[in-house]
Amino acid sequence: MNLIKFNFLRRKGNSEPVHPLLSKKFRLSEFLSEYIIKSVSFTSFAVIILIFVFVFREALPIFYKAEKPKAVQTQEQMETYGDDESQIQTTLPESSASTQTVKTESATFKNLAGTNWQPVSDEPKYGLWPLFAGSFKVTIIAVLFGAPIAILAALFTSVLASRRIKEIIKPTIELMAGFPSVVIGFFALVVIASVMQNMFGYQYRLNSFVGGIALSLAVIPIIYTVTDDALTSAPKHLMEASLALGATKWQTALFVILPAATPGIFAAVLLGVGRAFGETMIVLMATGNASLMSMNIFEPVRTMSATIGAEMAEVVFGDTHYNVLFLIGSILFIFTFALNAVAEFYVRNKLIKRFNGA
């Protein structure tokens, strides 16, 4: 910390030696502790790299498997995967040469770009479009519901509300952030689904609308917290200047503080989108999980995350289906990674520029 002040002495020491009392003594224990701490803190970065490598590694076989459609080769491959006997037994009975050929051929780009997701059938179809569409549909519904409520509530607590009201609302939202997603999913399945069906009278009890509403419960705390941060970190002098010019409190909130914090709010929404897109248990329990492609929000959907959650337990290790599920996971990872990166760099730079007036 403050020892940094003496750095100039050390740098000078290269040309002319410093007085021995002023130079830093080398201590082995200090050196070791610092480097051990440094290397342990490298873990989080290493984990990111490992996630990249290992989720992709399991997805990769799709791309080269598809190029060798010969039945003989697939049989050989199946044997290398089936090291333990139970797996051989589960794969062998159905692995007549012809179906195996179909299975390996089936994960071409053409198949992946199809509009049917039927992984368990004689001729499996791994079309990813319905899953993409499902994820986006539910995410959009969740954010459209959650973002306005969260942003307005943040505006209320950070600028307009009195201190006492703030002290009630903030802990409540922290409480909401602490709801396990499986609890929200359960609540959606048991309560929200019935209430909504009675209210709107649609056909399917579980659908993308119910899933989206439930998901907004998970998204609101995130958007609220980040927005609240952005609003409270807006420079005080902006607010004071506005009030001094005779603007009322709400005018200041709406026309001065809110615009100043837009990049932060944008980041909040992006993070909310990322959370909604990757959330698994809520959509798994509340959206009905039918891989349909339709614009109707009252029809069931199957999202990417829910597909992994529902099907991974039943696939054979090393199967094409298994690899495709890992491919979906990789896509999820890349998507949320990109969202976070944008929220992090773009928005932060913009905020810094804006608040420093550069």
Next chain:
Amino acid sequence: MRRNILGAGVYALTALSAIIIVFVTLYVLISIFLSGSSVLSWEFITGYPREGMTQGGIFPAIVGTVLLVFVMTIAGVPVGVITAVYLSEYANKSAVFTKLIRFAVNTLAGVPSIVFGLFGLGFFVQFIGAGMDHVSQDAGVIKWGQPGLLWASFTMALLTLPVVIVSVEEALRAVPAELREASFALGATKWETVWKIVLPNSISGIMTGVILAIGRGAGEVAPILFTGAAYFLPHLPNSLSDQFMNLGYHVYIMSTQSTDVEATKGIQYATVTVLLAVTFLLNFSAVLLRYKLRIKAI
């Protein structure tokens, strides 16, 4: 005049949003607690599931969750605390390495939990576990190369790592600089200062981080779906390579895959109540601790 109406409108709209959030949160809590408390009993908490999980209790699920969280804490918290110490005490703010770590922590916080599950399966189970089986003495026996408690805990530890890092770092930064300076002035080295001054003075903040992580780990289901959680086990796990039952997973199974969803409604509500009570208590104590910490910092 028009201004006043508009002002009242803005005020009402924002207040309404806040009220909606508070109302929904309380409604979820109260409705679940009310429906669950009628079924909840001592036998339910200490009993095993019976009759194909349509009756009986959730004892194995509670034990499984506690074990999961316990191993997770041992594995994850030291790494998190050390990373936080590095970021707050040692790191040069503008160095590339520091920025890299910070970016990694933020990214890790945003990775979907299901991707952690896939990673746990691909890395811990299929790579490390299967590798351990491969080199172990009794060849052919699959012990570690299958989903189990240890791998699920490790996966959960990675998931909760950012939670620990962020709150511990906040706690370390709340330790006044004067304390460090006084320590340096007395001739203490950096490590001595960190170990004897900074860490003891931020112990409540570190506890907050640990509690938050435990609350998160107790409630998450997606990462353990295929790294170790089991539908039903007649006995408790007695080794780190065993599968285990889990409260959240139990809720998911009972409410979606149970043979008779309607008949087990009571059990479902009671299980959710237990899960919610556990996470609620953990989060609540974390909030209290943090509140105290902030008061102290001011």
